Amino acid sequence: MLAMKNLFLLLLVITFQSCQSQNKEPKNMNSNSKKTEAQWKAELTPEQYEVLRNKGTERAFTGEYWDHFEKGKYVCAGCGNDLFTSDTKFDSHCGWPSFDKAIKGSVVYVQDLSYGMVRTEVLCAKCDGHLGHIFDDGPKETTGQRFCMNSVSMKFVPETK
Numbered sequence: 001m002l003a004m005k006n007l008f009l010l011l012l013v014i015t016f017q018s019c020q021s022q023n024k025e026p027k028n029m030n031s032n033s034k035k036t037e038a039q040w041k042a043e044l045t046p047e048q049y050e051v052l053r054n055k056g057t058e059r060a061f062t063g064e065y066w067d068h069f070e071k072g073k074y075v076c077a078g079c080g081n082d083l084f085t086s087d088t089k090f091d092s093h094c095g096w097p098s099f100d101k102a103i104k105g106s107v108v109y110v111q112d113l114s115y116g117m118v119r120t121e122v123l124c125a126k127c128d129g130h131l132g133h134i135f136d137d138g139p140k141e142t143t144g145q146r147f148c149m150n151s152v153s154m155k156f157v158p159e160t161k
């Protein structure tokens, strides 16, 4: 009987806790940002995990998209968030997929002081996944910006007619 009572109390506590965590969640927050590192590790390939969660960088000219110019959009490989459209992609000859503009609200920027450099890191706004860096040596005729991304952080979705 005591065991039953304890079980009931435990259930009550669990129910209360799960309600509480739901209430704390802001309305616009994506469930992806609450994933544990273990969950990410289970969901992503080792290469995706290294870049998206460990802020790694794929080797130049090795990724799937550095030389890819089909019509469509690029979404976050971690959470599916729309990041870039193909009409903002340009050939930067740097070995990584480059864009002069991100889809509004899709990314956030963080100062990155690693490796003795001052750079601006670009993260997915929904899942905080590391995508790459932004530089100001992009095409002058458009934005002048170069989003230097990792192919492995993104997935290409072809345009459907």
Ligand code: FE
Pocket (backbone or CB within 6 Å): 076, 077, 078, 079, 080, 081, 124, 125, 126, 127, 128, 129
């Ligand atoms: Fe994401």
